Amino acid sequence: MERGAHEVSRLGRDGPGDPVPAEEDHTPRALGVTVLKAASSDEAEDVVGRIYLPNQVRTLERGPVGMSLTALRVGRTTVGQLEYGRHVRLLTDEATHVHVNTPLTGTVVSRTGRSELLTTTNRSAAVFAPGAPAQIEWSTDAAQLCVMVPQATLQNELEELMGQACKQPLRLPFHMSLSTPQGRVWRSMMNLIAGELSAKGPLLTHLAAGRQVERTLIDTLLLGHAHNHAEELNRPAAPALPNTIARAVDLLHEHPEEPWSSTTLARAVHVSLRSLQSGFARHLGRPPMAYLRELRLARIREDLELATAGTTTVESVAYSWGMLHMGRFAAAYREAFGELPSQTLKQPPG
Known part of the structure; x- marks a missing residue:
């Protein structure tokens, strides 16, 4: 047929x-x-x-x-x-x-x-x-x-x-x-x-x-995968200018919950992916997505410290800030703050 x-x-x-x-x-x-x-x-x-x-x-x-x-x-x-x-x-x-x-x-x-x-x-x-x-x-x-x-x-x-x-x-x-x-x-x-x-x-x-x-x-x-533009992709790029990195950082701080990737962030500030990555490494010492993860973790901790365990779940707070893989999120949170997110939520507010 x-x-x-x-x-x-x-x-x-x-x-x-x-x-x-x-x-x-x-x-x-x-x-x-x-x-x-x-x-x-x-x-x-x-x-x-x-x-x-x-x-x-x-x-x-x-x-x-x-x-x-x-x-x-x-x-x-x-x-x-x-x-x-x-x-x-x-x-x-x-x-x-x-x-x-x-x-x-x-x-x-x-x-x-x-x-x-x-x-x-x-x-x-x-x-x-x-x-x-x-x-x-x-x-x-x-x-x-x-x-x-x-x-x-x-x-x-x-x-x-x-x-x-x-x-x-x-x-x-x-x-x-x-x-x-x-x-x-x-x-x-x-x-x-x-x-x-x-x-x-x-x-x-x-x-x-x-x-x-x-x-x-x-x-x-x-x-x-090898293709006819692989060599161009692998060429070193000049680092992005500091003002470009500052704009990228501002975007992450303004909207950390957005589904950012390095590619979409580079597009938003009008530079190539390689330039963005080089700029972050040079001026901030870490990749764009690592910087975003740290920012999200800090926002999540603030929300959990103010929340009540009976009306809020760790998952709902994490999802609201763009953290979608719970296992990796919990491990990153514990590495950053020395406790699990559920422990932060169980603490009384204030």
């Missing part, structure tokens, strides 16, 4: 129990985790068409398909854990976005154009560029974390990181090694996302947190 782009797009928006759109509709949004299952090739084609792009599924061994897809839209990016439960070959239409498939279990053979790539857990991932169909052969035990990002989103983020317009379009190689230091960072990111998908955790489903996760994911891809 092969579906046209119009029909797949319609299913992506209107299919029952499926809020995650396909390639044709990539408006920024935050949506809940969607779990979809299929017991036949036709059903599997339908599900993947709703979330990603038109495709055909060919079974290479006897028995029913046991496809499972847990997916989520984070901003403009779609992430999903996909497995078929059978040895199958997936044939896709030409993609219009960038797709990155990272094996979690099993082995996968991917082909696009004249290139073929065997990917396995902790060894390599496949990066599919727009404009070409693909063939992907899944072993029976294969599960992949499939990320879909619009090409324009990657291009815009690349220019933000570089601090200038790109003269050439971004070109990402097919093979991504997961054994390099940069590749291991991508692998860790995929493990985090897979865990959050399984637990439906707040890092993905919380609107503000999801925006930060999307930016981190895209930056990890651009900084960790």
Whole structure:
């Protein structure tokens, strides 16, 4: 079965129990985790068409398909854990976005154009560029974390990181090694996302947190994978001027609860990411996000000292200041103040 782009797009928006759109509709949004299952090739084609792009599924061994897809839209990016439960070959239409498939279990053979790539857990991932169909052969035990990002989103983020317009379009190689230091960072990111998908955790489903996760994911891809602008990204940058750093500090103090990232802060003060980081290191002795974390912790402590345990929770105060990972927050709070946030809250006011 092969579906046209119009029909797949319609299913992506209107299919029952499926809020995650396909390639044709990539408006920024935050949506809940969607779990979809299929017991036949036709059903599997339908599900993947709703979330990603038109495709055909060919079974290479006897028995029913046991496809499972847990997916989520984070901003403009779609992430999903996909497995078929059978040895199958997936044939896709030409993609219009960038797709990155990272094996979690099993082995996968991917082909696009004249290139073929065997990917396995902790060894390599496949990066599919727009404009070409693909063939992907899944072993029976294969599960992949499939990320879909619009090409324009990657291009815009690349220019933000570089601090200038790109003269050439971004070109990402097919093979991504997961054994390099940069590749291991991508692998860790995929493990985090897979865990959050399984637990439906707040890092993905919380609107503000999801925006930060999307930016981190895209930056990890651009900084960790070889591409035609990698050398430009890695060039040393001149430190930002002190008045620029002062403006950045003012923004953090005025709105510490905002979902800041180093990239968005650099954009707000009109410098490149490298210049901002160099300026913070030179003038403040720590990275922008470390400075923001210290600021948030201080604001949280002030609120907890004035709050009453019976009417306030640590989680609500932490969330209000943009601290979304409770385990890391509690550890950072204890390191900064020598006690847990719950101990601060239990103390009587005044």
